[in-house]
Amino acid sequence: MGRIINTEGAGKERNRLSRCIVLSLRELMRQSQPDDKSRDLAAFIALALLSISDTVEASVLAWEKKGYWVKADRYRMEWSWTERVGKQMKQAVFQEDWPMVAQVSVQVAQKLMSVEVPLRNRLGTPWLGAWGALKQMP
Numbered sequence: 001m002g003r004i005i006n007t008e009g010a011g012k013e014r015n016r017l018s019r020c021i022v023l024s025l026r027e028l029m030r031q032s033q034p035d036d037k038s039r040d041l042a043a044f045i046a047l048a049l050l051s052i053s054d055t056v057e058a059s060v061l062a063w064e065k066k067g068y069w070v071k072a073d074r075y076r077m078e079w080s081w082t083e084r085v086g087k088q089m090k091q092a093v094f095q096e097d098w099p100m101v102a103q104v105s106v107q108v109a110q111k112l113m114s115v116e117v118p119l120r121n122r123l124g125t126p127w128l129g130a131w132g133a134l135k136q137m138p
Contacts, residue, residue, distance in 0.1 A: 049086030
């Protein structure tokens with residue numbers, strides 16, 4: 001039997017989540033009043049940031065095996081903001097603190113400024129049901 005090759009690596013997942021976050025931020029900024037959709041959007045951003053934070057270690061492990069310690073540490077520092085900001089967004093959504101959600105959204109938008117999402121994307125609406133998923137999270 002041959003080797004199983006995983007084509008969906010941590011880097012691809014991180015890129016997909018980054019594009020979904022940018023799409024969600026655009027949609028969140030269009031909201032005039034906080035409603036269920038706004039809650040789903042903000043919850044999705046929190047979940048996606050925490051997921052990105054989880055993918056960083058998987059990427060770094062390969063570099064550490066080869067002895068690229070500096071590169072691994074630099075990469076960790078580059079993405080360390082995702083966990084902190086994801087927790088802030090999660091807390092703001094649970095408390096329904098919409099000014100804080102807006103403030104955290106601006107921070108995320110500044111960090112992901114270089115991420116491009118085409119106008120005709122195939123990402124769909126990944127935020128649907130995110131509020132329920134966030135409530136289930138420990």
